[in-house]
Amino acid sequence: MASFELIEPQSVEEALVALDSDDPAVRPMGGGTALMLMMKAQLFAPTRLVSLRGIGGGFSGFSLSGDGETFCIGAMTTFSELEQSVEIARHLPVITQTMKTLANVRVRNVATVGGNLAHGDPHLDLPPVWTTLGARVRIIGQSGERVIPVEELFVGYYETSLEPGELIAQVLVPVRPDWRSFYAKVTTRAEHDWPALGLAVSVLPEGERIADVSIVLSAAVDRPTRLVNAENVLRGSVLCDEVLTRAGEAAVAETDIETDNRGSSAYKKQLLRVHLGRAIRKVMGA
């Protein structure tokens, strides 16, 4: 590994200047957990890393908005901070639940919410969860800022819609007390593994009826993907085996699941059918 420049700007403005380069080997760094692996595997050789650790502002910390409707989470918030937060456990319990099987303590202590999203790796656990929660991201660049839904961030395998020089500043999560969410991390090799299938679901229950629903599949596909047809089958339906079976078939039909070392395409489709049904039952309290 050749030497490189590591800088730690103290403001967003400084960071944006430091990142203003045509050199693709100039990159921002959050916790660095993914970058370090890519550098070790010689997949990426930086010329300059811009650590966002010191920039402060809206990038760090998290809090409920004044109107109580949105959780604003700074991009440099670490997973451990979320994991240990009583507020998060109360308003976004699915985040607390997801942390239990996400990587390990050492990674959670440094990995950041923004870096995790910007990495664009389809096997990560949080992106489908943010998506199913209806979260948006606030993005800051030289030309100003924009806010987009998390699902619009992902455009392909390790590909995001971030422009060069743009940074994710915050994740904005709506607080929806009537909704219930769950994340199923399905591993097929050792217990602790990258998921063969990540499945995040949110429902708005009305008794036995599913008033509204959001389903996001990850890991088995090239980016976190909303399963719109499966949602349509479920939306407005009363929970029963027949509906869940149809939703499972719709989910399988609308996705392009490929074979890899975690499972064949046919097997992962079976996992999708089964775990979709189980996840919906779980959030419906059935």
Add this chain to the structure above:
Amino acid sequence: MTATTPAPSIGRSLPRLEARDKVTGRVEYVHHLRLPGMLYGKIFRSNVPHARIKSIDTAAAAALPGVYQVVTIEDIRKVIPHPYYGPAFHDQPILADGKVRFAGEPVAVVLAFDRKIAEDAVALITAEYEELPGIFDEIEAMTSDVLVHDELKPASTFPDLQHLKGRKGTNIALDYQLRRGDTEAGFAKADHVFEHTFCSQQVMHIPMEPFVSVADYQDGHLTLHTASQGPSFVRIEIARLLGLPENRVRVKVPFLGGGFGGKLYIKLEALVTALSMVAQRPVKISLTMEEQFYMVTRHPCHFTIKSGLTKEGKLIARHCEVIWNGGAYADIGPRVTQKAGFTSAGPYDIENVSINSYAVYTNRPPCGALRGFGAPQTAWAYESHTDMIAEAMGIDKVEFRRMNMLREGRPQASGTPLRDAEIERSLDHILDRMNWSLPFDRGSGTIKRGRGIAIGFKGITAPTTSVAIVNLFADGSCALYIGTVDMGQGSDTVMAQIAGEVLNLDAASIKVIHPDTDVTPYDMGTLGSRSTFHMGNAVKLAAQDAMGKIADLARELGLPEGANLPLADMLRKKYGMQAGNIIGTGSFIPDYEKPDTTTGLTKKGTPFWGVGAAGAEVEIDIETGAIKVTKLVNVADVGTAINPKAVQQQLSGAAIMQLGFTMTENMVFRDGQLTNGSLADYKIPTLLDIPREFINEHVPNAYDKDGPFGAKGAGESTTIALSPAIGNAVADALGVRIHDLPITPESIFRALQAAKGTPLEDCA
């Protein structure tokens, strides 16, 4: 000698002598070693599995500032004219020589003062290849026109391989056979005949300390500092390569961070030696975790087993056809083929047995010794087969085993009688810990539960020698000079306990001198569960020799019988001051009779029998195939447990390792390319994968008459029966049989769907 009598050493769970140094980070490993002027080597590897090398362009790498030299086989040939090595066959070039035979084979090395620069320079090397068709499957390789080697080149050190010398036009490196009775007649007489095939996958050792070696060659002398399990072998083989007498090659081995059979024979040692000779400087190579997948692995095995039975369920004939995928270089594969072939009919009393066991070359990374030395792969077949027969015949699985079990004094397939081998007591112990006679919860809803048992055994590499020296200093304190490598198994502690018992010294006060071939005497290697038995006997003999010399000294000094004068006082009396030594030596080689070359029969084919039994309970989700091993019991016959705590750690460690080989570990290849060569994608078990109930015990009050204080090896026994115990539990839960390892959720789900007549479509 101390005046007070220390507690007896044998049977005491003495804490590891090195424990404090290890947990405080003070232990010496090769990894830490830096010599003045030392260069770091980084390997450039082939990215194709089988090809002629047309050219290697090293110019850009050599031009990188900080690079000392880029070395290929042409440079090595100038210092070592015949640069081929190997324990069984001299088939492996120090660097690829005109051809590459597996993807990942070393082709060139960059030497630099800085490791990072060496790494950067490797990325600048390019090679042009003329690709050749590759052969990866062991069955195809048996008859393929694609040849991995043009000619077989057995090493002269193995007389029983000499008939293979110069053989051409084949990938079969060794064809071992055993013939006992008349198998065909047995099948003809049988009321029932069953035949099944089972496969084991390619897996790897993954020691936490990757391979690392340092060579320092100057003026016809070589010093190697290496993480090796076999320093004596390294010295002999490197001396042969260099044409030097053994006393010009010094091999030093500190503690190892795990070995598991991988760090045997020659690994990086020939390469760093050649590099040090070329560069005239010390050279170090440390592999990364990922590079370890291209050094040595465990044999995939394809085993077809056929049995004939009387209508009462007595086994009367068995044929074993065992094919071992040895990869591109033989390493110790031919020995695995023989030794595991030898016991491949299982611990059963069968009149007519025939065994064919083949070592086959393919274009995969080489395969060698790994904890169990082939026995786990064979037991996977014979113990799955045992349950299938019992099921088909409607006989209770335990009773069926008892009915056919090999018992004390009865000849095993080779004709070697079973002796001091607690097969039935191991089974009884398992049944007890499994609560086998109690009702069993079979699960409900989508969860099905099952349980299974298995038994297995192995022979031990023979004949092999261990030599030990006991040195009592002028003050009566003691040092033990042995070539056994403590790689985490606790051999330092156990050997000190054996010496302490004889010398009447506190074992914890004895200093164990680590292997340094200039200082420590010969040992065949720390392998195959042999150290406690072989080196333990040598240490015991050395200590007894020292005691004899002390008695001689007492007579010489005219001391009355039973005077019990401390040794320090006796030496002072003899020399007039604190001076002198008592040196005791011991050399051990077990009784052995070479097997008949055509029948494989022998009256004494193994120094002792390794015996293991296992029991497993599983819980399976039938909608997904997801499986949890909820209980696992492993029992081994270790003879006398010299250090019960160390034994227990060996049994549980071996079991966890085999659990990985059963459930999660699998080197996956596509067109000869490894697709999961990192720990992110090659999954070793973590704590979360350890069963909730995990019991590891040795058979109490077992005793091997030839072992030191009744002891035998403990490092491998619990690897043998574990896989089939789990496979049998799966079959018990679901009524479907998994034939190929690893047992994964997908393989279970596929088997379930196939049994229902709605098979899942094939992998894309």
